[in-house]
Amino acid sequence: xxxxxxxxxxxxxxxxxxxxxxxxxxxxxxxxxxxxxxxxxxxxxxxxxxxxxxxxxxxxxxxxxxxxxxxxxxxxxxxxxxxxxxxxxxxxxxxxxxxxx
Amino acid sequence: xxxxxxxxxxxxxxxxxxxxxxxxxxxxxxxxxxxxxxxxxxxxxxxxxxxxxxxxxxxxxxxxxxxxxxxxxxxxxxxxxxxxxxxxxxxxxxxxxxxxxxxxxxxxxxxxxxxxx
Amino acid sequence: xxxxxxxxxxxxxxxxxxxxxxxxxxxxxxxxxxxxxxxxxxxxxxxxxxxxxxxxxxxxxxxxxxxxxxxxxxxxxxxxxxxxxxxxxxxxxxxxxxxxxxxxxxxxxxxxxxxxxxxxxxxxxxxxxxxxxxxxxxxxxxxxxxxxxxxxxxxxxxxxxxx
Ligand code: HEM
Ligand code: HEM
Numbered sequence: 468x469x470x471x472x473x474x475x476x477x478x479x480x481x482x483x484x485x486x487x488x489x490x491x492x493x494x495x496x497x498x499x500x501x502x503x504x505x506x507x508x509x510x511x512x513x514x515x516x517x518x519x520x521x522x523x524x525x526x527x528x529x530x531x532x533x534x535x536x537x538x539x540x541x542x543x544x545x546x547x548x549x550x551x552x553x554x555x556x557x558x559x560x561x562x563x564x565x566x567x568x
Numbered sequence: 569x570x571x572x573x574x575x576x577x578x579x580x581x582x583x584x585x586x587x588x589x590x591x592x593x594x595x596x597x598x599x600x601x602x603x604x605x606x607x608x609x610x611x612x613x614x615x616x617x618x619x620x621x622x623x624x625x626x627x628x629x630x631x632x633x634x635x636x637x638x639x640x641x642x643x644x645x646x647x648x649x650x651x652x653x654x655x656x657x658x659x660x661x662x663x664x665x666x667x668x669x670x671x672x673x674x675x676x677x678x679x680x681x682x683x684x685x
Numbered sequence: 686x687x688x689x690x691x692x693x694x695x696x697x698x699x700x701x702x703x704x705x706x707x708x709x710x711x712x713x714x715x716x717x718x719x720x721x722x723x724x725x726x727x728x729x730x731x732x733x734x735x736x737x738x739x740x741x742x743x744x745x746x747x748x749x750x751x752x753x754x755x756x757x758x759x760x761x762x763x764x765x766x767x768x769x770x771x772x773x774x775x776x777x778x779x780x781x782x783x784x785x786x787x788x789x790x791x792x793x794x795x796x797x798x799x800x801x802x803x804x805x806x807x808x809x810x811x812x813x814x815x816x817x818x819x820x821x822x823x824x825x826x827x828x829x830x831x832x833x834x835x836x837x838x839x840x841x842x843x844x845x846x847x848x
Contacts, residue, residue, distance in 0.1 A: 509715035512725030556681030612714035661737035675747035
């Protein structure tokens, strides 16, 4: 797989995109402060996200009974699940030691 | 320095270093004179909210959240929005994340115990 | 030709990670908006859908490691993104932090602003750290960037992903 030509192209593409991300971070951090116009554009984008994307929907999560009860259930099973994981983990360890020794 | 094996990495560093430098020079050059101190807007969303809300936050604030809940529940009804497909993705993604999170945490705890030296 | 499970996960992970970073950065502030031309709505949509995929991939990887642990399989998976040491441990921990802070932002945005603000702060700073670490990772593994010279010679380092 690693010797396939198209895959090498993909690896190069992936690596390049990470270099691009670093360049983007450096340019944004070290560049000039955003102009008023850019700040406005950003705010408009945020407003747009509130109205036309999922951000707005999760801003009204408190009014969604279904998802709220799902969150409740998830947090309810979290603690027992962690306790189970601890017990099970110890069990696997102890059993492993005994088998090895 | 001119390690054959790291040749391609150095290539990428040099090319992107040059791009970054040129872009920065250009950006500063074309911004000459317009000294607009944007104050808060120049910050990232994280740091902005940090300075707005979390400057003097304590653990008890995180637990006792009634006040904020009351504050925001009044205005959040304005945010009702979205077409059907967005609603579906919202339910799907939120569902996936909420349901899998306890299992991920429990799995991580388990692996932490099993992997401990 | 059989391709290993950990190999597939590694590259799926890489794609999802790169896109998450890109869409996340675009939302990180006015000075970052240019990255996606100030289209925050799309960035938000992409970030949230990919976050779900990312969580799913993490869940599958953890489940895979749990099964391996129960069976006492000690062999290190060279390509797996989580593991008990080195960069694998680093990605494991940072991934957990990304997911937990991400979920806090997601769920608390409506109810608890100080928790959201705190989580956003960690989420953002962690992004810088992890992106830097990926560059370091590419540096360490940059033999992967070498082009195959003659199709049939086996370069020892480059056969890692195939069986
Ligand atoms: C274009 C970018 C990337 C390239 C070229 C790359 C390349 C590689 C290579 C060649 C290996 C070694 C496989 C072996 O030696 O058997 C590897 C392992 C690994 N990769 Fe990546 N990778 C990239 C992106 C990522 C990303 C984004 C992550 C996670 C954030 C990641 C996490 C890992 C981990 C945890 C390992 C195993 C660690 C180890 O054994 O040292 N990689 N990668
Ligand atoms: C590789 C992993 C990730 C990276 C690099 C990343 C990066 C980012 C960045 C840079 C931001 C902007 C932060 C700011 O404004 O200060 C952000 C926002 C956000 N992230 Fe992530 N993130 C990742 C994974 C996740 C995951 C797994 C989730 C959910 C479980 C998530 C949920 C969010 C949310 C909800 C926001 C707020 C913006 C919005 O409403 O869409 N992220 N992310």
